[in-house]
Amino acid sequence: MAEKIGRIAEGPSFLTNPKLSLVCFGGKGGVGKTTSAAAAALYLADxxxxxxxxxxxxxxAHSLMDSLLVADTFKNLMVWEIDAQASFQKFMVKHGNTLERIMERGTFLDDEDISALLSTSLPGIDELMGMVELVDLLENDAYDVIVLDxxxxxxAIKFLQMPHxxxxxxxxxxxxxxxxxxxxxxxxxRYRADDTDAFIKAFSSGAKRVERILRNAxxxxxxxxxxxALSVNETKRFLSTLExxxxxxxxxxxxxxxPFGNCSFCNEQYLLQKKYIDEIKRCFAAYNxxxxxxxxxxxxxxxxxxxxARAMADADCLNHSAANRITPPLSFCTKESAGRENGDLNPSPVAISPPLPFPAAEEASDREIKESANHFPIPKSTIKLLMFGGKGGVGKTTxxxxxxxxxxxAYPEKRILLFSADPAHSxxxxxxxxxxxxxxxxxNNLYVQEMDAEKEFEKLKSLYSEEIKDFMSSLVNGEAAVNVVFEREIIESFIDMTPPGIDEVMAIAAIIDSMDKGDxxxxxxxxxxxGHLIRFLEMPELALDWLKFFFTLFLKYKSIFRMSRLSAFLVDLSKKIKRxxxxxxxxxxSLFVPIAIPTEMAYNETSDLLLxxxxxxxxxxxxxxxxxxPNHRQNAVLGECALCTNxxxxxxxxxxxxxxLFPGEPLYRICRQEGEVTGIKALHHLGMELYG
Known part of the structure; x- marks a missing residue:
């Protein structure tokens, strides 16, 4: 306990520990990861x-520059939004020839096949190239501290699995x-080692080094x-994975x-949050x-x-003072009032920017109120696929x-499936x-499913293994027996070369399978x-390119490869993706429904998504x-609250x-709810409010 109190007094370790070389920020979308990461990096540089x-x-879906506004902040701080495609191209320019020689030496593929394979678009390379870049950064020791958003x-979990x-x-x-x-x-x-061996050794040792660093002090x-609720539950699962x-x-x-004070709306919101703050303190007692x-x-x-960032440093002491009790935040109070509430404690910081001018009552949001009174149009009956998307934390799932x-x-005659394609299901x-x-x-007619992409991919791996087992048994006789030990291991392991996004392709195929069956x-x-929604929507095109390569390969080597079931499976997969x-x-x-929240960062990300x-x-x-x-006309008390007014x-x-973004079209607005929107009853009420 004494050690923990001493650590608390120093401030949070990610801001004060001089031994840290890698600090990663993560969590559910829209919780403030980027803000926290950018603030920490600026504080460390300062x-x-x-x-x-x-x-x-x-x-x-980078938003670092949206958060920083300018890249030039401190001379000792560099900012990099990693572009997966550009990183992949750079990697191939640097190592492509080496990879070609390795495959030339160790497979039956000819130069044309190898070149086609290495130039094929890879589904889901974001996490892979992020890890490759991290390996390079740590190998080169170019920076003393890397702060990762x-x-x-x-x-993020997929990214952390990349070293493996x-x-x-x-x-x-x-x-x-x-x-x-x-x-x-x-x-x-004799055999003389060359640059191919050096590449394999360096790439393997780099991944092992990242794995070690991720696990050490x-x-x-x-x-x-x-x-x-959703954020707390997802964090519990995330912490379990990290552990x-x-x-x-x-x-x-x-x-x-x-804040908690004189505003009834803010007080209601705080009381909704407080039960989760209590739960957080109870469930995460081992953490600061x-x-x-x-x-x-x-x-x-x-x-x-x-x-x-300075508030994060100060918040540490504030949280654990007074026998670890939770005090309502006082971010909009004066120093004098904060002192009265918290003894000698420093108040939470006030925002830097001055309040924006509040619109006069006669010009207040008449148009907005009118628009929000209208109901969102019900999707027409011909729609088969209805997608909700946007920045993390905007309420897509809700x-x-x-x-x-x-x-x-509304459509009792329709069988409806509500499903999630997000790996972190909520x-x-x-x-x-x-x-x-x-x-x-x-x-009644409503079903729910959280897609298990890895489970769908396991079906392909299982089929591949069965086909390889039959194929290899035909190579144990005659001249082929000389190489069979190597060929077996290579071909059996080749499924591991599939790009990291192929599991999402398999999940897509499962959706189409349900459509075809009329379920x-x-x-x-x-x-x-x-960012990953865009990848998901781009995945069908990339997957077709990838499948095209393998169809060409199977056709070319049909006298050697007689994998009829695997070939039929891939042909069927290609047809499903085209459908x-x-x-x-x-x-x-099909219809895509964009969802956003009224912030500048959400606007910037939504603009990119719509494009x-x-x-x-x-x-x-x-x-x-x-x-x-909620508009101040609907609650007169809001007009007296600094937070609400601003x-x-x-x-x-x-x-x-x-x-x-939508000239000539109305904006459909949903105000913050007075109660928690979880559970079937609350969601049904929200649906009636949205659609009428």
Whole structure:
């Protein structure tokens, strides 16, 4: 206990521990990971001018620059938003020839086959290239501290699993070379190591080094969460994964806690949060919990982020004082009033920016009120695939669930499947039900499923293994017996060379399989956050390119490879993917519903998402702006609250900005709910409110 109190007095370790070389921030989408990572990096650069700091993002939906506003903050701080495709091209330019020689020596493929394989688009390389870049950074010792802004939970876990995958790949490459080494010793009496061996050794040792660093005292993972049901439950699962992988966690950031004072709305919001704050303190007692307040303004820009970082340092002492009791945050009180409430404790910081001018009553949001009174249009009956997407934390799962419940009553003749493609599923948390491995019959004509992409991929691996077993048995006689030991290991391990996104391709195929069988008439998809949603929607095209290569290969070597079941499986998979593309591009059958919250960062990310979705020729509906502050006309007390006054004025400006994305169309706004929106009853009520 004395050691913990001493550590608390020093401030959170990710800001004060001089031995740290890698600090990772992660958690559910939209909880403030990027803000926390950017603030920590700025603080470290400011307080350690002698150190070289790198702030990097591996989330394909980058928002570091949206948070920082400018890259030039401190001379000793570099900012890098990792571009997976650019990193892959750089990797291939540097190592492509070496990989070609390894495959030339260790496989039956000719130059044309190898060149085609290495140039084929790879589904799901974001996490892989993020890890490859991290390996390079740590190998080169270019920075003293790397602060990493990770993708939302599901894909952050995939990223952390990449060292294991890289080791499997390097083992396969080494197997290919082992055959060549054996043959060289057999016929030339010697083997001289060259750059191929050096590449395999360096790549393998790099992955092992990252794995060691992730598990030792020079690394710290900092989970960020909100005091809400979905966020708390996802963090529990995330912490369990981090513990299994032996990745150090010492601090947890609980973000955006409402103030408690004279405003009835803020008090209601705080009381909703408090039961989860209590749960967090109870369940995460082994960690140092930092309670961060909700600010009047969006946190971005150097000074605002530094203020946030200093608050993280101060919050540490605040949280554990007075016998570890929880004190309502006082982020908008004066120093004098804070002193009265908390003795000699420093108050939580106030926002840097001055309050925005509040619109006069006569020009207050008449138009917005009118628009929000309208109901969101019910999707037409021809729609087969309804997708909800947007930045993490905007309420995609909640609105998808509310929509499914409403449409199950609006279209009682339709069988509806509500399913999630996000690796970090939260549908069961949102619906407050227990999900097994199969579909759950929720009510009447509505079913729910959380897609298990890895389980679908295991089906392909199982089929491949069976085919390889039969194929290898034909090679044990005659001249082929000389190489059979090497060929067996190489070919059996070749399935490990499949790109990391292939499991998502298999999940897509499962959806199409259900469509073909007529199991359901309407599929409602709760998607992953922006970056990985775009990847998911691009996946069918990439998968077709990948399958095309293997079809060409099977045709070319059909006299050798007689894998009839695997070939039939891949042909069927290709047909399913083509059918999905047909559905996605047909505005009568498919519809994408963008969801956002009224913040500048959400606007920037939504703009990018809409461009990508329209480029893929997918029909887009009007936008839903969720979690808006209720208008002060609806609650006179809000007009007297500094937080509410500022947020309403700020959101008015953001609403006008969002209108540029949908000129001439109404904005559909959902205000922050007075109660918690979890469970079937609450979601049904929200669905009625949204659709009427």
């Amino acid at each position: 307080t350690n001018p002698q150190k070289r700091i790198l702030l990097a993002s591996i989330d394909p 990770t993708a939302p939970t599901g894909h 995958l890289i080791k499997k790949w390097t083992r396969l490459l080494d197997l290919m070379m082992e055959k060549y080494r054996y043959m060289s010793k057999l016929y030339a009496r 020079s690394c710290e993972f900092v989970p960020v969460l909100l005091p809400e 299994k992988q032996k990745i150090p966690v010492k601090n947890i950031i609980v973000n955006r806690i409402n 919990v930092l309670l961060m307040p909700l600010y009047k303004d969006e946190i971005h820009g150097r000074e605002s982020l530094l203020m946030f 609105i998808a669930g509310a929509t499914a419940l409403f449409l199950s009553e 549908l069961s948390d949102c619906l407050d039900v227990t999900m097994g491995n199969d579909r759950l019959h929720l009510k 359901f008439d309407l599929f409602i998809l709760d998607t992953a956050p922006t 999905l593309l047909t559905v996605l591009r047909d505005g009568e059958q 990508a979705v329209k480029h893929l020729k997918i029909a887009v509906s009007q936008i839903i702006l969720n979690m808006a502050h 947020r309403i004025a700020y959101e008015k400006m953001i609403f006008d900005t969002f209108k540029q």
